Each structure stands twice: as C-alpha cells, then as structure tokens.
Amino acid sequence: MKEEFEIFELDHFGRGITRYNKKIVFIENAMDTEVVEAKITRNKKNFSEGETLKVLKESTDRWKPACPYYNNCGGCNIMHMKYTKQLDFKIKETKKILEKFAGISPSLIKEIIPSNDFSYRNKVTLKIKEKLGFFKKKTYELVEIDECLICSEDINRVIKELNQLKLDKISEVIIRSNYKNETMVIFKITEDIDEDYYKKHLEKITENFIIVKDGISRTIFGDGYITEKLGDYYFKISPLSFFQVNTNQALKLYNVIKKYADLNKNENVLDLYCGTGTIGIFLSNLAGHVTGIEINQDAVNDAIENKNLNGIINIDFVRKDIRRVIDKYKDIDVVIVDPPRSGLGYKAIKNITEINSKKIIYTSCDSATLARDLNILKNNYRVEEITLVDMFPNTHHVESVILLQRKD
Numbered sequence: 001m002k003e004e005f006e007i008f009e010l011d012h013f014g015r016g017i018t019r020y021n022k023k024i025v026f027i028e029n030a031m032d033t034e035v036v037e038a039k040i041t042r043n044k045k046n047f048s049e050g051e052t053l054k055v056l057k058e059s060t061d062r063w064k065p066a067c068p069y070y071n072n073c074g075g076c077n078i079m080h081m082k083y084t085k086q087l088d089f090k091i092k093e094t095k096k097i098l099e100k101f102a103g104i105s106p107s108l109i110k111e112i113i114p115s116n117d118f119s120y121r122n123k124v125t126l127k128i129k130e131k132l133g134f135f136k137k138k139t140y141e142l143v144e145i146d147e148c149l150i151c152s153e154d155i156n157r158v159i160k161e162l163n164q165l166k167l168d169k170i171s172e173v174i175i176r177s178n179y180k181n182e183t184m185v186i187f188k189i190t191e192d193i194d195e196d197y198y199k200k201h202l203e204k205i206t207e208n209f210i211i212v213k214d215g216i217s218r219t220i221f222g223d224g225y226i227t228e229k230l231g232d233y234y235f236k237i238s239p240l241s242f243f244q245v246n247t248n249q250a251l252k253l254y255n256v257i258k259k260y261a262d263l264n265k266n267e268n269v270l271d272l273y274c275g276t277g278t279i280g281i282f283l284s285n286l287a288g289h290v291t292g293i294e295i296n297q298d299a300v301n302d303a304i305e306n307k308n309l310n311g312i313i314n315i316d317f318v319r320k321d322i323r324r325v326i327d328k329y330k331d332i333d334v335v336i337v338d339p340p341r342s343g344l345g346y347k348a349i350k351n352i353t354e355i356n357s358k359k360i361i362y363t364s365c366d367s368a369t370l371a372r373d374l375n376i377l378k379n380n381y382r383v384e385e386i387t388l389v390d391m392f393p394n395t396h397h398v399e400s401v402i403l404l405q406r407k408d
Contacts, residue, residue: 075150164201
C-alpha cells in the first residue's frame, strides 16, 4: 500500500524519519524536508520501516546516485545525498549520539576530514552465484555487477575480467589492490575447483591468486601478499589480514592519532587491538617504546613481519585478549585503542583504566558503542577533543578519534 509521508529528520543510518498511525517510521532513500511516496515493508510493535517509491518534494541536497545498482545493492546507503550533505549528516548524528548517551558536548567535535567519495576502496568482498555481485538489501538475492564505483580502478578491472569466466564452486571472491596497482584475488571455496583453469586466466589479470578452504589459505601463484604504503612505512597484507580499506584516509586518521599522542620520543605507548601493527609502527619513530597487543595470532605474525620490513627496533607485539587479562604494564604514557565495531565493553575498560596512562586515544567506527564506553571511561578520563574522519563515503559509517586525558 502506497502512502505519502513528510520526512522531518534522519536517523543514525541515514533513513528518513516520519510518523504513521502513531508510530515512528524509518524510510530508506528519503531525506529530511522531503515529501515522498513510500510503502511500508515491515511492521514492528513500536516502529515501522518503509522504502521510497517516488520523491514528491525533493531536498536541495539530493542528487542522482552515480551507481546503477544503488537501489538494490546492499552496500552503499546514502549515495543519494550530495557529498557535502553526507559530511554534515555524519557530524550531526555523531554529536547527537554522544551528547544524548554520553553527555559529551557537541563543541568537542572539531571537524570531519573528507575523502574522495568514489574509487577509494582497496578491498572488496563479492558474493558468487554463477556471477559476481552483492546481496540485495536484507536478502540473499544476488545483484550482479560489472563494477563498484567506490572501489579502485584496479579492482574494477579485475571484476570485469572475472565476469568473463565460469565461476563454479566458488562462494566468495575477495579482491585487494595497492599503491603500486598490484592486485590479489582470493577465492573462498567449500569444494575443490579446477585450479588450472583459473590459474591460466588469472595470471593475465592479477599478481596473486589464493584459494581459501576451511579457513586455510593456499597460494596458487604470486607472493601470497601485497604491500601497501602509509607515509614512510610499508605493510605486508596477507590474504585475510585486516588493513584499512581507504588508504588515503588511513594516513589522515593516523596523523590525527599522532597529533593527539604528541609524543616526545621518550614516552611509552600501548597499542591495543593493534591488528597488523600499522598504528604502532606509524608512531614508533616518535616514541620511546611501543607495545602492540592483539588476540589474533595471524595478525600478530603479520605485525612482526611489518616491524622487520620497516627495520623498527623499539616495538614489540604480543598475543593477548585484553578483555580477559592484561599484564600490569607500568610507565605507559599513552594507550591507543582501535577496537572492532562492538567497542571495548566493561572488562576491557577496567583493564585499560588500571594502566593509569596519562592519555587514551580511542578510535571508533560506531558512535553507539563509543558513547557506551565513554560513559564508563569518563569516570577516570576527560574527553578533550574529537575529530571525525570519513573513511566510508556513501555509507552512514564514520570514524571518530577521541583524545582522553586522565583526571588528576
């Protein structure tokens, strides 16, 4: 059933908010100040969800999405907003959430650092059902694609070539690219495939071909890794290791962390959730000593390789789960945390605050879990400043970097 709705606000996911039958309704692809024709797609006890069919009164901040798959693809969700509006939306939503749920003054958010809004991703994961694509929003229905506009040109070149092949017995393909225009193609499989067929074709289009089965990767040809550059440092990226998907913005993000750390070459840094060691290595020449802690052993192994690759001697990496136990590290001046979307949680925060460092620099990709954690941290630490970095244009996600100073 079609209905006409006036949109008065946006929610955290960039959906339009309106009311219908005394309930809040969240409508996709609708903007504040707009009037849209939409249909209700889901009814819950306290709210409903809908999707826009037609825009009757259009916002001046709307434009036509460049991507032909946008209305079906489950990836980007705010590409219908002009990029300046996307940035404004992300600032407003972060301020709103942190003020409402953590009592953080909006004035502490100093700026948002913009990105290129297209061709920024160095990694993509595509589903395969005979053809390549993404799942349609909230379904397992495949949306076939020939390119992804937010991915690098090198990734799109590989996608076009893969679409010419018979993709049999492959559930997923990951494509990574780097600053040297090199690529890596990773097939995830559940049963054996014709490796010779794929090797013959892939040797023409990529430097690395890896197969992953039951969580174990095997290199068919190439080095089995690609190398990325951030500032003056180089990082080996193995098939399944984490690396920031927006390389240009990662450098800007790390420069914000460097500014907030304000190290004097004698201070000790604890880098928690360090992954493959990128942040710690980036700061190492400014610190006395850096210790990186990470629960994933493969990531720790990569971090050690990256340390050696860059010839760094004042950094160590340790495998630990900081939610369970952390050594009583002494003389730590700065703690850096970059947790997953789920945030830190009470146990990890308890361990971190017992370290009693002068500063904590918290990098977060989720404002809701950030607000929850800041509510606990502010018992011992004072929020000094927040910078937002737009790592994921055309999506509602944004990265926050928070400087916390110990209360003395």
